[in-house]
Amino acid sequence: MDIIVLNQKATEKNINHILRKLESKGLKATISRGTEKTVIGVIGDTSRITEEEENAVRVMKGVEDVVRILKPYKLASRDFKAQNTIIKVKGKVIGGKKIPVIAGPCAVENRVIMMNIAEKVKAAGASFIRGGAYKPRTSPYSFQGLGEEGLKHLAEASRKTGLPVVTEIMDPRDMETILQYTDIIQIGARNMQNFRLLLEVGMCNKPVLLKRGLSATIKEWLMAAEYVMSKGNQEVILCERGIRTFETATRNTLDLSAVPVLKQKTHLPVVVDPSHGVGKWDLVAPMAKAAVAVGADGLLIEVHTNPENAMSDGEQSLKPDAFKKLMSELKLIAKAVGREI
């Protein structure tokens, strides 16, 4: 609530009322009276002013606007922690010089396909396997995932390949079950502001991959990370996966500028999911390359051995051969920006 703008209608009584409020919070104020507007600058530790108190000032008589200078997130902020957060999972590192690739099908469909894909992506150089056992689908009549059976297939594929697992949680009631099988817990775009779920994963001891909401601002996304971190879990990985715009040629608009913006604002690692970002397999490779060039700390890429019969999002999945080719192309880009893959 660092700056309070008053309009011409603000009386001395209004101004004094605000000043007393600030004093009662142990804050000092400077007043700048202009011809049209008066501005109150608030000095002191304004981070102690809650959203409720800010709001109370906002509706006071004569107040035109309140401009907060301090960011609403703390733990996630680079001001709070200057050094990059580096997350280590079973020998794999996210946030370091090497750029890990998380690959696998959108949904776990059955044991054979899962094992097959896991071996293929491992051979191509992926660092993690992914696959959904609980699937958020826009239609209640679509395949909703295999549930715990799917988690078991993931775990088996992990044992076989040595690749740690990333999988999504949709419901706090599944927490205990999922934690038995996964290495990183994913919060999907549609649950980015499912605050109860955020608090829940904030209390577990596994890293959280937090996807950006469909129309979330970067600030809201960092606030969602702050929810997780406020409960003690500091290992949050941010995942850009496209935002909703008016453009219909792509499923979403992948906002790659979010990567360098986040690198300035937060110490958390940032990964990019070009598969969901564009929604069409033949656009995935160029966007994956761009993501590495822009400075992403990791990639999340959908791979399926038989996209034609995939039960979810086959349209955006790469076949293993295309994935393998992409991995070798990405190595060149990574090198060009001083990193490895």
Place this chain on the structure above:
Amino acid sequence: MDIIVLNQKATEKNINHILRKLESKGLKATISRGTEKTVIGVIGDTSRITEEEENAVRVMKGVEDVVRILKPYKLASRDFKAQNTIIKVKGKVIGGKKIPVIAGPCAVENRVIMMNIAEKVKAAGASFIRGGAYKPRTSPYSFQGLGEEGLKHLAEASRKTGLPVVTEIMDPRDMETILQYTDIIQIGARNMQNFRLLLEVGMCNKPVLLKRGLSATIKEWLMAAEYVMSKGNQEVILCERGIRTFETATRNTLDLSAVPVLKQKTHLPVVVDPSHGVGKWDLVAPMAKAAVAVGADGLLIEVHTNPENAMSDGEQSLKPDAFKKLMSELKLIAKAVGREI
């Protein structure tokens, strides 16, 4: 999957492959060969084609686009049920000629304030009281609601005034508790695609007020209603509360055209929440009037006796006097469009 568009690269083999697939599903096809594109029209009950099968066709060689003619929702569709759904709750009706107003504070703060507001809105002609006991807040450091204590205050206010209660659920684990106190369960905008929560409220026997997601299309919103209805609960009330756009002068952009669009597409009642839609109390009255004029079946309006000290969204709350004045103005608009308030 009613129409399949093929490009010039599609071979006879590709076309035959698709035709055999369709036959295996008991569907017939007509082929229209143009100079640049070939179009396959699918005849029969294409609603049996799942999203997965559609997707499988979409990635086939030579396929450029798949156009589905049938809507993906059924139970929510006006094609399925032509007559308006009318929902009755303790003598109050939503979806009829009379336009009920749901009023109250954003959050339940304490017993005294809740009782006070409830009496004021009852006196002004409201039909339901509202108030959040579990609050979705963008910051983990903001007031998160009183929980069950808040529900108790709501229930007491309801007993005193005779007004049924509308309150929000955020977590399936709160279901049992909330059902003891509320008459209508609200799903907030941020949970519109919290599919597990939708299934949960779909299994209860109380009406569901389903807010539109921040960037949800009307189709996705109806699919969310379909989730609830697919579990048996047919009493869904749709609530327009503004969508996210680039405009910053208002908190959201209240999409009033959604009301007549929904009236064509669905039999479910549609209510409007101008308070969240605009986010500023002095814009609420004109937008409430517009909502009645456009054909809304109800209104949801935030009222607070002391917005300056409200713990949530005071900026957009009307004081009881302003609410009373608005109610009398709305009566005139309602009459002008052949309804009552």
Place this chain on the structure above:
Amino acid sequence: MDIIVLNQKATEKNINHILRKLESKGLKATISRGTEKTVIGVIGDTSRITEEEENAVRVMKGVEDVVRILKPYKLASRDFKAQNTIIKVKGKVIGGKKIPVIAGPCAVENRVIMMNIAEKVKAAGASFIRGGAYKPRTSPYSFQGLGEEGLKHLAEASRKTGLPVVTEIMDPRDMETILQYTDIIQIGARNMQNFRLLLEVGMCNKPVLLKRGLSATIKEWLMAAEYVMSKGNQEVILCERGIRTFETATRNTLDLSAVPVLKQKTHLPVVVDPSHGVGKWDLVAPMAKAAVAVGADGLLIEVHTNPENAMSDGEQSLKPDAFKKLMSELKLIAKAVGREI
């Protein structure tokens, strides 16, 4: 440039550099040093600070943000002129108690149709006729308008009915021609930031109807009005016609909240075009009613005697009978909000 926020990296040298700059402009400054940020409040007539100078400060070392308190528009601002601007054209008034309706086809197609429509809308109570002689079309292969011939038909229809004419200009080179035939000059949405055209109409002595750009913020729209006014023409009518969002059920999303927002920010009259806003004739009537309820000073409605064969936008045109029915319904709404139609 009223408030300058500095980050921790700002040195005393940086601060002094800024202070000297401000002094050289005859401005005073107050400095508030916080633990994390330092804030400079600028006192004096900051409206003299140009965008260029603001920009210069913005890129200075240590500067994190610059917050301008004064609005960038002056002549259009209600602070500058408190009373509503009322525009009179051949006995018709825009901005008064009576709400004029501007009606007619999207494009002038031929003399007979134009005369016919003009008589029908006059009989139904319209105050102005409209019709495009120069049409902005997304395709170069679509009908581009009749040009001066169309203007002649409009003028003849005007003489016959006594209704003044509203028509669009697309090119400054058509200015002289159009001025011979029209009473109000329209700037279309796609030309809202065609600054040369704005300056041109700013120099003529006829009112300007300025449509909101497809993705223009309210502030940018008012800046476009300021362009016109800066050249001397103070008679600008703002026309909300829908903004672009992700929703596809309607052609655009009609932002009715823009009306009360503008009523606070500017003295200029605000009219609403529900036809372009929704793009479907059967949604026009409810949105027109909502526009009157929300406080619009006028309506712009497309009417065509034979929408099936209209050369442009037939899909969103009302037939004369539907228009007549709507006009009588609008009278009731107008009365309910203390106005007339």
Place this chain on the structure above:
Amino acid sequence: MDIIVLNQKATEKNINHILRKLESKGLKATISRGTEKTVIGVIGDTSRITEEEENAVRVMKGVEDVVRILKPYKLASRDFKAQNTIIKVKGKVIGGKKIPVIAGPCAVENRVIMMNIAEKVKAAGASFIRGGAYKPRTSPYSFQGLGEEGLKHLAEASRKTGLPVVTEIMDPRDMETILQYTDIIQIGARNMQNFRLLLEVGMCNKPVLLKRGLSATIKEWLMAAEYVMSKGNQEVILCERGIRTFETATRNTLDLSAVPVLKQKTHLPVVVDPSHGVGKWDLVAPMAKAAVAVGADGLLIEVHTNPENAMSDGEQSLKPDAFKKLMSELKLIAKAVGREI
């Protein structure tokens, strides 16, 4: 108008009416009758069906939707011309293996600065110089450009460095003047649908750099290119410069996925302007790298020797040293994707 979807209300009479219309245009039709919808497939050269005729069908009784299969643009389409368009200007090539960089200040401010910047960007490896002599500014009170004087400085800088010139046109009346000094004519984002200006540059014999509109879809952008090409000028360069979204951390959201999408849809070269796309100089370098990685055919980068005192957009300009560093980094990325810079 290749596919016409009819609803249950469509009578045989309605259907026959449509069939006769199609026959009169020399087109054949196949009818697929479903339980809920009937679909008419149109066979023959449907590209001859105009937008007006499509519209006429759209409003016919019983018609629910019309789906056009053929793209509305022809000359710009890759179906029409499979090979990449390569544009040669004074020995420089756009659309080839080498990726040219267009660099310079936002606005031409004076002779000395322009000459200085031109020499610096030439030394760093730029292929073209840019600078605005006519500036589209949101405020009428901002610097509007030097006009012809600015063009003269550009021409002099071009003679000195040998770099061809790119500069913007805002008004068809400036055409003759600008053509004397520039090598490529730029159409700015705000004028992407200034159709008269598009027709004007379509009649000249210099290449046109066409920026994407602030909220233009890719289809509309290609239609704008089609406008230019329809007048004979086939040398259009598309320039992605960011679209408007709800995100406020960046000036616009640079849509890099537009590059591979365009590479599929059109033969025209595609360049990227990261400076306007992000609006902050420290985000330009990562986005420029991403643009090269994604497959851009060129870059447009703002460079200024003294951004602190730039008269326009200094905030997003690189200093010559930063530009030089970026150029050497881009070489590595270009090589990694099989190109040169």
